[in-house]
Amino acid sequence: MVLLRDDFGGPLVAGYFTRPYRGLSAEQWRSKRRQRFLEVGLEAMASSGGRATVASITATAGCSARYFYQCFEGVESFLVEIFDWIVEECSKAAVVAIEISSGEPYSHVKAIVIGVVDALTVDPCKARFLLDPAIGGSRLASLRGQLTGDVAFMLRQILEENTSHHDTRLLAVQAEGLVAGVTGLIRVWLDGQLSLTREELAQQCGRYIDEAL
Incomplete structure (x- = not known):
C-alpha cells in the first residue's frame, strides 16, 4: 500500500500505520508530531499574546488538525x-545547578x-509564555499561582532558618515579594527596558535573592 505523507514526513493513513515507517x-x-506542536505552539502563543489559533499552529507545524486532536484533548x-x-x-536546570x-x-x-x-530566557518565548497573564486564561492563571506559591514557600522556609524572628x-x-521581584525583572527585560545580556540578567536575579536571604 502506498502511504500519503503529511508535511511533517509522517504517514497520513494513521489507522493503517502499524509497521515502522522511515525507521x-x-x-x-x-511523539514527534506532539513535540513539534509544542514547539510551534510555544512560539505562536508567546508572540501573539495567546491569540494564536489551532489552524495557524497546525499550518506552521505542517500537520492537519486531526493530528493535533490526536495529541491533545483540546486547546486548554x-x-x-x-x-x-x-x-x-x-x-x-535547577537540578543541574x-x-x-x-x-x-x-x-x-x-x-x-x-x-x-537562564533556562527561561535562552528562548524568550518560554519566559513570555510562563509569565504573560494574557496567555491561557483562568486555567494557566491557576497554574501560575500554584507555581509562584511553591517557589515562595521554598524561600520562606529558608528565611525562617535565617532570621531571629518568626512572624x-x-x-x-x-518571600512573595522576592518571587515578584525576579519575575518583574524578567518581564521588564523581555520588554527591552533593561540593557542587560541574558547572562547578566540571570546573575542579577541570583544576586537579588542571595542578598535577601
Missing part, C-alpha cells in the same frame, strides 16, 4: 502541556535562581 514506529511518529490541555514542558525544563554548586544551602538557592532564569505573615510577604 520510526507509529508511537514515535505521534495543549496550553497546559506547554506550561508543564517549560516547568520541567526549569526543574532540570544544585549538582555544580557548593554544598551550602544559600549557594544552592542562588545557583538554582541563575539556572532557572510567619511577614516572612510570607517577604
Whole structure:
C-alpha cells in the first residue's frame, strides 16, 4: 500500500500505520508530531499574546488538525502541556545547578535562581509564555499561582532558618515579594527596558535573592 505523507514526513493513513515507517514506529511518529506542536505552539502563543489559533499552529507545524486532536484533548490541555514542558525544563536546570554548586544551602538557592532564569530566557518565548497573564486564561492563571506559591514557600522556609524572628505573615510577604521581584525583572527585560545580556540578567536575579536571604 502506498502511504500519503503529511508535511511533517509522517504517514497520513494513521489507522493503517502499524509497521515502522522511515525507521520510526507509529508511537514515535505521534511523539514527534506532539513535540513539534509544542514547539510551534510555544512560539505562536508567546508572540501573539495567546491569540494564536489551532489552524495557524497546525499550518506552521505542517500537520492537519486531526493530528493535533490526536495529541491533545483540546486547546486548554495543549496550553497546559506547554506550561508543564517549560516547568520541567526549569526543574532540570535547577537540578543541574544544585549538582555544580557548593554544598551550602544559600549557594544552592542562588545557583538554582541563575539556572532557572537562564533556562527561561535562552528562548524568550518560554519566559513570555510562563509569565504573560494574557496567555491561557483562568486555567494557566491557576497554574501560575500554584507555581509562584511553591517557589515562595521554598524561600520562606529558608528565611525562617535565617532570621531571629518568626512572624510567619511577614516572612510570607517577604518571600512573595522576592518571587515578584525576579519575575518583574524578567518581564521588564523581555520588554527591552533593561540593557542587560541574558547572562547578566540571570546573575542579577541570583544576586537579588542571595542578598535577601
